[in-house]
Amino acid sequence: MTGPDPSPGLVGIVLVSHSAPVAESVAELARGLAAGGPLAPVAAAGGTAGGLGTSAERIVAAAREVDRGAGVALLVDLGSSVLTVKALLLEDELPPDSRLVDAPFVEGAVAAVVAASSGLPLSAVASAATEAYAYRKA
Structure with missing residues (x-):
């Protein structure tokens, strides 16, 4: 996590990708677009020690790093990142009120960070991210 210390009590966001640079870049983009006030805590969880992959x-x-007690929204890119987060949720390895959010990775991350930075609860943050599926580009 970079930048100023995020405000307490905001929903935390974890971006899980098979690639560390992708997760970091999306986190940087989302932070930049949500800047201007309190910023929700955002952490990237990308790659493995060996390169590409998913690391439980x-x-x-990352989830523990961003947990401020208001819940943690986890957005994932594909494949094993989805399965790994599901397994961690089933095994109660993540902070209380952690949720896997079904959303497009980039647009959903931006929407989630903006919503969380506005102080919205986890359910609204998840809804904002999921609604990103409806963003029309043409």
Whole structure:
């Protein structure tokens, strides 16, 4: 996590990708577009020590890093990141009120960080991210 210390009590956001640079870049974009007031805590959990892949340890560490008691929204890119987060939720490895959010990775991340930075609860943050599926580009 970079930048000023995020405000307490905001929903935390974890961005899980098979690629560390992708997760970090999307986190940077979302933070930049949500800037201007209190900023929700955002952490990237990308790749593995060996490069591409999904690391349960990185996901758990990122979720704990952003947990401020208001819940944690986890957005994932594809495949094993989805399965890993589902397994961590089933095994109660993530902070209380953690939720896997079905949303497009980039647009959903931006919507989630903006919503969370506005102080919205986890259910509204998840809805904002999910609604990003409806963004029309043409």
